[in-house]
Amino acid sequence: MAQVRRAAVPEPEPPPRPEVPASAMAELAGAVIARARAAGLDAAGIAHAAPFARTRADLERRRAQGLAAGMQFTYRNPGRSTDPARSLPGAAALVVGALGYAEPAPPRPDGGPAGRVARYAWRDHYADLRAALDQVAGVLRAAGWRARVVVDDNGLVDREAALRAGIGRYGKNANVLLPGRGSWFVLGAVVTDAPLPPSVPDVPDLCGTCNRCIDGCPTGAIVAPGVVDARRCLAWLVQAPGPIPREHRAALADRIYGCDDCQEVCPPNRAGQRRPTAPRPAAGEGAAPDDVWPSIAWLLSATDAELLDRHGRWYIAQRDPDHLRRNALVALGNVGDAADPATVDLVRRYLRSARPMLRAHAVWAARRLGLDHLLDGVRGDADPEIRAELEATVERRDRLSPERCGAGAAGPAITRVRRVAAEERADSVEPPRPA
Numbered sequence: 001m002a003q004v005r006r007a008a009v010p011e012p013e014p015p016p017r018p019e020v021p022a023s024a025m026a027e028l029a030g031a032v033i034a035r036a037r038a039a040g041l042d043a044a045g046i047a048h049a050a051p052f053a054r055t056r057a058d059l060e061r062r063r064a065q066g067l068a069a070g071m072q073f074t075y076r077n078p079g080r081s082t083d084p085a086r087s088l089p090g091a092a093a094l095v096v097g098a099l100g101y102a103e104p105a106p107p108r109p110d111g112g113p114a115g116r117v118a119r120y121a122w123r124d125h126y127a128d129l130r131a132a133l134d135q136v137a138g139v140l141r142a143a144g145w146r147a148r149v150v151v152d153d154n155g156l157v158d159r160e161a162a163l164r165a166g167i168g169r170y171g172k173n174a175n176v177l178l179p180g181r182g183s184w185f186v187l188g189a190v191v192t193d194a195p196l197p198p199s200v201p202d203v204p205d206l207c208g209t210c211n212r213c214i215d216g217c218p219t220g221a222i223v224a225p226g227v228v229d230a231r232r233c234l235a236w237l238v239q240a241p242g243p244i245p246r247e248h249r250a251a252l253a254d255r256i257y258g259c260d261d262c263q264e265v266c267p268p269n270r271a272g273q274r275r276p277t278a279p280r281p282a283a284g285e286g287a288a289p290d291d292v293w294p295s296i297a298w299l300l301s302a303t304d305a306e307l308l309d310r311h312g313r314w315y316i317a318q319r320d321p322d323h324l325r326r327n328a329l330v331a332l333g334n335v336g337d338a339a340d341p342a343t344v345d346l347v348r349r350y351l352r353s354a355r356p357m358l359r360a361h362a363v364w365a366a367r368r369l370g371l372d373h374l375l376d377g378v379r380g381d382a383d384p385e386i387r388a389e390l391e392a393t394v395e396r397r398d399r400l401s402p403e404r405c406g407a408g409a410a411g412p413a414i415t416r417v418r419r420v421a422a423e424e425r426a427d428s429v430e431p432p433r434p435a
């Protein structure tokens, strides 16, 4: 594993501050941080608003290397997403906040096969974070300054802002870890023209010799410490438009949205999980089982409107619910029961879908489940996607030894699926490591 040093790009000096008494700004900074904490943020800090030159270089280099897999977000316009002044002209400081989302999972429901959703998406934590930062913005505006809240916005690289504000430090899984508390935190900021005195980042390296996230990633997507290759990252593949690359479908296991593996294995997170920070809005109410373990049968039977109504706050490529159905078909192939008539019915129904992407994923699910007899109707299908699916090698689950079989209850099954995926990709070509 190559060690990656941060790009040798000098960070610019903070912009000159307008003439404002330092004591007034120190007092305002204190009030702002106090409001952030009172509003429920788990950590808050202040960063100066000079452009993030190193991150701009990282974005441009990774995009050029293909590691961004065509993602837009902050990659669309690196000059914009690394310059706070593009969000608020005259920006002088960022008040950066972190909101924890660690909470226990509800029990996995009995019944038909269920998918799995990553923790950050169990509730709308971004809405809570935004609401807390709105309060912070209110303090700044009341003092006569301008303030704009940016949360998970393409206009600002949130992790780097958190780093600069002294909230945490990058882990090798690329997430920002808070000292002693791990990475189960969403991040956001208030950009302001108030020249608040910046916090002094002094968070030490939190990983040391640990490599668990790199070793634990089911697809080997962490190609160097702190560097994720989105072409292999399951969190991106479930969001990306179009078909899911065949070579990563087994590793996807029962995931419908997001991937937590590189955080689940992280020692500071394990400690953090023992001290839940969420739930916040509905104190006392655990996350709803349907938001954590959505029924695969439901996902494959619901209408577009129902899917968007329940999961519309997720990032769904082109707002097209067929991408959720695509994910559900892969999950069905990985954890469905070939002997269950409801599973057979779903596969049969999707083999007749008018949409080639869904037919193709249904072909894969059928072959993975050993339901090849269902394929007779598509053998003459002229669509190139379907032809390619029929010709590809797919390892049937019932031909895997129990050791290598992905069916059954979630936890250990996922580990087994992961091992299978690791074996399956053993032959695959390693992408070039970033310099």
Ligand code: B12
Pocket (backbone or CB within 6 Å): 004, 005, 006, 007, 054, 055, 056, 058, 059, 062, 071, 073, 074, 075, 118, 119, 120, 151, 152, 153, 154, 155, 156, 157, 158, 159, 160, 170, 171, 172, 173, 174, 175, 176, 177, 183, 184, 185, 186, 187, 188, 225, 226, 227, 228, 230, 233, 235, 236, 239, 257, 258, 259, 260, 262
């Ligand atoms: C695009 C994106 C993704 C993409 C790409 C992720 C990626 N690593 O870039 C995909 C869809 C894969 C994704 C997945 C996830 N994401 Co996301 N994502 C974003 C988004 C929109 C932009 C991120 C970005 O600009 N990346 C650009 C690259 C250049 O930055 P980076 O990967 O952080 O790289 C830094 C390190 O490499 C570091 N670095 C450089 N050299 C070295 C060397 C060493 C040794 C180290 C340790 C570090 C290091 O510097 C780089 C920055 O300059 C932000 C929101 C935002 N507006 O910022 C959320 C965000 C980063 N995502 C977030 C979350 C929660 C996730 C997931 C955990 C969700 C999930 N469970 O599925 C996963 C985690 C995957 C992972 N291991 O990174 C949170 C992260 C919170 C945190 N505590 O860090 C953010 C900040 C959203 C938010 N507002 O809270 N995400």
Ligand code: SF4
Pocket (backbone or CB within 6 Å): 173, 216, 217, 218, 219, 220, 221, 222, 228, 232, 233, 234, 235, 236, 259, 260, 261, 262, 263
């Ligand atoms: S989110 Fe999943 S696939 Fe992506 S780097 Fe982490 S463990 Fe790997």
Ligand code: SF4
Pocket (backbone or CB within 6 Å): 171, 172, 173, 174, 206, 207, 208, 210, 211, 212, 213, 214, 262, 265, 266, 267, 268
């Ligand atoms: S698993 Fe280990 S190496 Fe990875 S982020 Fe956590 S502490 Fe760092």
